[in-house]
Amino acid sequence: MNRLHAAVQASQPDRARLNEARRQLEHLLEDDSTEARAHHPFARALLTQIRERQRQAAQLERLEREIETHKGELATSRRHAAELQRKLDALTAIERTLPAPSSVPPYGQNGLAPR
Numbered sequence: 001m002n003r004l005h006a007a008v009q010a011s012q013p014d015r016a017r018l019n020e021a022r023r024q025l026e027h028l029l030e031d032d033s034t035e036a037r038a039h040h041p042f043a044r045a046l047l048t049q050i051r052e053r054q055r056q057a058a059q060l061e062r063l064e065r066e067i068e069t070h071k072g073e074l075a076t077s078r079r080h081a082a083e084l085q086r087k088l089d090a091l092t093a094i095e096r097t098l099p100a101p102s103s104v105p106p107y108g109q110n111g112l113a114p115r
Contacts, residue, residue, distance in 0.1 A: 002029040004039045011059060015057060022050050 007024035025047040028036055 001035065004043060007043070018050055018054055022047065025050065097106065
């Protein structure tokens with residue numbers, strides 16, 4: 001009963017405490033005494049919940065790392081997009097200073113395609 005009580009106390013949402021709760025429950029399930037066997041069903045159910053919480057916590061950590069990676073990639077992409085927009089704006093400004101297309105012959109000065 002003491003192991004079960006310690007496991008329940010340790011099953012709070014702190015990762016280190018969850019590991020301790022898991023160890024306590026695993027020890028309880030290894031205990032083959034009559035008193036321990038009476039608590040095995042509850043211990044198994046609690047152990048299943050703790051394992052799931054640990055799995056979800058690990059998955060959350062992976063997702064948080066991925067989000068941070070994607071944030072960096074997004075910032076880089078935004079910088080590249082801004083740089084490309086500046087270049088497009090500069091090209092547009094240059095185009096505005098060029099003479100109108102109708103005043104420039106479509107081919108070279110002699111009317112032939114350039115070589």
